[in-house]
Amino acid sequence: MHFSEKPHRLGFERASALLQVQIGCTWGRCLYCAVCSRHPGPAVVTPLEEVAEDLDELSQNWRAYDRVFLYGPNPFGIPNEQLLERLKLIHEKLPSVKTIGGFACITDIAARSDAELAEWAALGVDGLSLGAESGYAPALAFMRKPHKPADIETQCRRLDTVGITYTLFYLVGMAGKGKGAESAKASAEVFNRIDPYRINVMTMSVFKGTPLYEMVQGGAFEPASERENFLEMRDFIAGLTDCETFIDTGHDVNLVHFDGVLPRDREGMVALLDMRAKHANERMLSEYRTRMRSF
Numbered sequence: 001m002h003f004s005e006k007p008h009r010l011g012f013e014r015a016s017a018l019l020q021v022q023i024g025c026t027w028g029r030c031l032y033c034a035v036c037s038r039h040p041g042p043a044v045v046t047p048l049e050e051v052a053e054d055l056d057e058l059s060q061n062w063r064a065y066d067r068v069f070l071y072g073p074n075p076f077g078i079p080n081e082q083l084l085e086r087l088k089l090i091h092e093k094l095p096s097v098k099t100i101g102g103f104a105c106i107t108d109i110a111a112r113s114d115a116e117l118a119e120w121a122a123l124g125v126d127g128l129s130l131g132a133e134s135g136y137a138p139a140l141a142f143m144r145k146p147h148k149p150a151d152i153e154t155q156c157r158r159l160d161t162v163g164i165t166y167t168l169f170y171l172v173g174m175a176g177k178g179k180g181a182e183s184a185k186a187s188a189e190v191f192n193r194i195d196p197y198r199i200n201v202m203t204m205s206v207f208k209g210t211p212l213y214e215m216v217q218g219g220a221f222e223p224a225s226e227r228e229n230f231l232e233m234r235d236f237i238a239g240l241t242d243c244e245t246f247i248d249t250g251h252d253v254n255l256v257h258f259d260g261v262l263p264r265d266r267e268g269m270v271a272l273l274d275m276r277a278k279h280a281n282e283r284m285l286s287e288y289r290t291r292m293r294s295f
C-alpha cells in the first residue's frame with residue numbers, strides 16, 4: 001500500500017479499508033494544523049495507477065471490504081473529475097464495497113453543485129467525517145478555518161437532501177482560555193439545528209511546528225486548561241438538547257474517553273465530565289498532553 005506517512009484511523013472506521021488518494025490539504029491554513037506542518041505546500045492527488053495498485057492489493061485480502069475510507073486531509077476537496085475516477089475505480093476493483101467515506105471540509109461541500117453531491121451519493125459516498133470544529137464564530141475566524149457557523153448548517157442541509165450522512169467534529173479548546181463556556185453554548189446551538197448522525201469530540205492540542213505553537217510561545221494565544229476543556233465538553237453535551245445522535249470521544253487527543261447516545265446518556269456523560277473537572281490534576285494532565293504531542 002502507498003502511504004506517505006504511517007496511516008492513522010478513527011476508531012469508528014476500524015473496519016474500513018484505508019486508501020490514500022491525497023497528500024496535503026487543499027486549504028492548508030488552519031493555525032493549529034499538524035497535518036500541514038507535515039505536508040507543507042500544495043495538496044497532491046495521488047496518481048490513479050498508484051490507487052489501482054492499492055485496490056488490487058486490498059482485493060487480495062481475506063476480507064471482502066464493504067467500506068473504504070479515503071485517506072488524506074480532505075479528499076473530497078480534490079478536483080471532482082479526479083475524485084469520481086477514484087470512486088468508480090473502487091467499485092470496479094472492490095465490488096463488495098457499499099460505502100465510501102473520508103475527511104471533508106465544510107467548504108469542500110460548498111464547492112460542489114447539488115447534482116455533483118447527488119452523484120457522490122449514487123457512487124456510495126456516505127458517513128463523511130466533516131470538520132465543523134466549532135459553532136463559535138470568533139474561534140473559527142481566529143484559527144483561519146475556511147467557514148463560518150452558518151455555512152455548517154447550510155452545507156449539512158445539502159448533504160441531508162442527497163442522503164449523505166456525516167459525523168460532525170467538534171474541537172474543544174479551540175476558543176482558548178476563558179472562552180470554553182461561550183464556545184460550547186454557541187456550538188451546541190448550531191449542532192442542535194443540524195442533529196448529525198454522529199458527533200466526534202476532539203480536544204485542541206498545540207503541536208510543535210504549527211503556527212499556533214509559535215503564537216503560544218509569543219503569548220498571542222493562551223490554551224485552555226485541561227479542567228476548562230472538561231467543562232467545555234460538559235457544557236457542549238449538556239447543551240445538545242435537540243440531538244438524537246451518537247457522541248464519541250475515543251480519540252487520543254481527549255483526556256477522557258467515552259461514547260453515548262443522546263438524549264439517553266446525556267446526564268451520565270455530564271456527570272462524568274463534572275467529576276473529571278472536579279478532580280482534574282492539571283500538572284499530570286498537561287504532562288500527558290505534552291508527551292502526546294510528540295507522537
Ligand code: SF4
Pocket residue numbers: 025026027028029030033034035036073074105131
Ligand atoms: S482544513 Fe483540516 S487538514 Fe486542512 S488545514 Fe485545516 S485542519 Fe488542516
